[in-house]
Amino acid sequence: MTDRIDTVRLGPGQDGPEVGVQGFGAMGISEFYGDTDEAAARDTLDAALEAGVTLIDTADIYGNGANEEFLAPFVAAHRDEIVLATKFAIERDPERPAHRGVRNDRAYIRKSVEGSLRRLGTDTIDLYYMHRRDPSVPFAESVGAMAELVAEGKVRHLGLSEVTGPELREAHAVHPITALQSEWSLFSRDVERSAVAAAAELGVTFVPYSPLGRGFLTGAFADAGKDLSPSDFRRFQPRFTGENAERNAALLDPVRKIAAAHGATPAQIALAWVQQRAAVHGLTVVPIPGTRKRSRLAENAAATRITLTDAELAALEPLAGLVAGDRYPDMSSTSAAREV
Template sequence: MTVTVPTVALGDGLHVSRIGFGGMALSHAYGDTDPDEALRTLHHAVDQGVAFIDTADVYGRPRDGSTGPAGTNEELIARLLADRRDEVSLATKFGITGAVGTPGIKATRGDRDYVRSACEASLRRLGTDVIDLYYLHRRQLDIPIEETVGAMAELVAEGKVRHLGLSEVTADELRAAARVHPIAAVQSEWSLWSRDVEARVVPAAREVGAGFVPYSPLGRGFLTGAMTPEKVSAGILRGEPRFVEHFAANQRIVDLVREVGRETGATAAQVALAWLWARGEALGLPVVPIPGTRVAARVTENAGALRVRLSPAQKARLDSAADLVQGGRNLSFAPKDWISAGRE
């Protein structure tokens, strides 16, 4: 059954579909995929009303095997935009150089020259003249965030970008950025089993009038119950304690989600997404999750979560899942300060 996907206001007057699509799933991080099949999935998402499409300059494999933003995911999104630009709310990101963990090379950049060159490169790859929401993917810690956001604000003034966003920022960084330019959205990992942002970042987003865009709202697929050790070993999660040595213990969370799903007539993925919307309502700010998938049917399933209504008792039981989690959310290849919780 097709779901009518409503729109919602994030911050700074930006309206997007109530659920978005995370483009990273269509790149190599979780195994290679066929570009034509990926494009069909993207078209299906827009057909369903899931028209808030999220990508980044660093998603994909560099064509020459070098370090640096790959851009191949943006090029894939460009094939969708070529026919349907007016239907899509487009978000992309910059700031990760593609050299995380590479000695002698900065993992992030936020200087003015880089901000401008990264934006122009993304516009070329995407085949568009404006980006609806431009995120700082990760900040360069030895440059004041005000400097980076000031350079991003210049892009808004020039009409190359419509709205600004920040990813994995702390509460204080968000407040400092918002004093320079309105921030439409904060993107960080947030789900049933990754809730550290609720302590400080979510309240700060509400304070400055920004919406929240949770990435990995399905726990990188774990919360759906479809993850297997074989699937884990095929992608970037193969070295992550949460997914490897704690795989069996964390199945207790999946069991809880499935139990609520049986009560509501929903899938595990739909329950996890419905919990996020309910949590956003409880905390007083708009929440637009961006689950990614390679399969068109999963797009329809995820959108179907909009029909799910959780009782107070079910919400409370799902809230308790956080107490069962074993293993942290930061990926092992990244430094502790890669995520906001490492700098709070």
């Protein structure tokens, strides 16, 4: 692959790292989306670097640390070429597989960063995110503890995930926040209520996760029960099941029409739409689609070179408001649940 994507700088000011305008979400390599061919996944990571996709995103919860361990050899081989992001805050219990707790206390943060550093085989994490917010823990404690990690050299930059605009401002007052990661796509736009405007105001980079609606926007799924493997968590997501899935599949017609006009795929149109949020809202946007195939990586990266017309953007505008079903069965830990 010879064409490399453009680059942008993360965060406010000129101190943030420079990355490709599209990043790589590594979650699906280890869990949630069915079985993985490890050799193909490693080849996909190589393809990402070749394409200029340099922001590599993981979390300690993915595979209970297995995702970070999987990335360690790639990190070791390319440490100076990538910007490494990982996350803490979601606690799992081996005795209760479905349990997801949220912890933001100082002791947990310090324990978590040491675990991530060990599994990733590195001395420093470039971008360390609070994966979910526990509103009972003040930002003075949680972001304050994260700031201590910066002072100690264990972390270079701080990020938050799934916070509202007022929460972002409050945290940023404790220590500068470089990036905000939340779900943002043609199907999920609740972040536009307050978080996007706050990020633009503060110069915080927005990192949309699931910019392809967990694959729904590729047009590849119509019936989760038939199209997805038994171990795929999307089989239990509201938007992928029953009448919701049927209604949502019907919403993709304008995406397909626009894709045909550009000689592109529906996935590329969905990614181009997310990328153009930068111009619409006046902020830096670096989406992190995930894939385990080199061919899909190339397809995703090529979307950064597609520009949608005003008429095409207008045709896509109503989709999010028509989507059936929530993003998760339980939305309580998302920023949407705390929006006023």
